Amino acid sequence: MAGEFDLIRRHFARATPATTLGPGDDCALLTPSPGQTLAVTTDMLVAGVHFAPDADPEGLGWKTLAVNVSDLAAMGAKPRWALLAGALPNADDDWIGAFARGFFACAARYQLDLVGGDTTRGPLTLSVTAIGELPAGLALRRDGAREGDDLWISGTPGLAALALAARQGRTTLPATLRSACDTALDTPTPRVELGLALREEHLAHAAIDVSDGLLADLTHILVRSALAAEVDLGELAPAPEGVASALWHDCLLAGGDDYELLFTAPSAHRQAIAALAKRLALPLTRCGRLHAGTPGALSVRNRNGDPLTLTRRGYDHFG
Ligand SMILES: [Mg+2]
Incomplete structure (x- = not known):
């Protein structure tokens, strides 16, 4: 052996x-x-x-x-x-x-x-x-969000969960979409350049990577920052053609494994963040707002602006 x-x-x-x-020694030295x-x-x-x-x-x-x-x-x-x-x-x-x-x-x-x-x-x-x-002192922490911050998400969340749904036979996907979803699930792209730019340019107050689902990970920021949030589904990508909207919304809001960055930023930084998206060739989507309220409280508005009933907030490994 x-x-x-x-x-x-x-x-x-x-x-x-x-x-x-x-x-090669008992310890590495860093x-x-x-x-x-x-x-x-x-x-x-x-x-x-x-x-x-x-x-x-x-x-x-x-x-x-x-x-x-x-x-x-x-x-x-x-x-x-x-x-x-x-x-x-x-x-x-x-x-x-x-x-x-x-x-x-x-x-x-x-x-x-x-x-x-x-x-x-x-x-x-x-x-x-x-x-x-x-x-020292400049990390993008979960407890850094402030009342009135915009909520932003990078890339296209939901694709990794959609790949999983396809593998489990819960949906079928056209070949091009399937391949994009498989890539998102199997070889995710960590958003290092985005995280560095947000920190170096002092654009964001708080950030988290989406591993357990957008709402579940947003809740971590809200609890640590003692704030509530409203998420606007209408700002996020609509269901790809041929994908049932209930399944897509579940993937989008509760699907794990995307490794996109969810971050909060003051509204004064909207233009700078749009410019950053262009520079990184990475979509950055403003998808909600943080406000005072019960820490961790969330509401989601659907594409018509009506409140959406939430069934689950993310994938629970022990659930
Ligand atoms: Mg994480």
């Missing part, structure tokens, strides 16, 4: 140019840039819970790192380092090689060094810790 795991480690041995001391605070996050993916056991290993390698990078993006942090721990049922060289390709494609894209990790035999489970940095 030792030989097998040596083989695995070889797939993950890469240069770590931004690291004082990389893998040196933050002067004046920077470290942002640290960890996330675990379990086969059968977070991904299908037969998922494409290269996509899984990307996603395992991308979901952690997304948390760094949500704070406005610049990604720097990652650690990877995995339990594997067996040491399948092809599977590991493909997983490593996807993982390092994401690491190269967002300039992280893999500085350590561990492997053991067990049911397929993957855990990444990602570390980023940002100037």
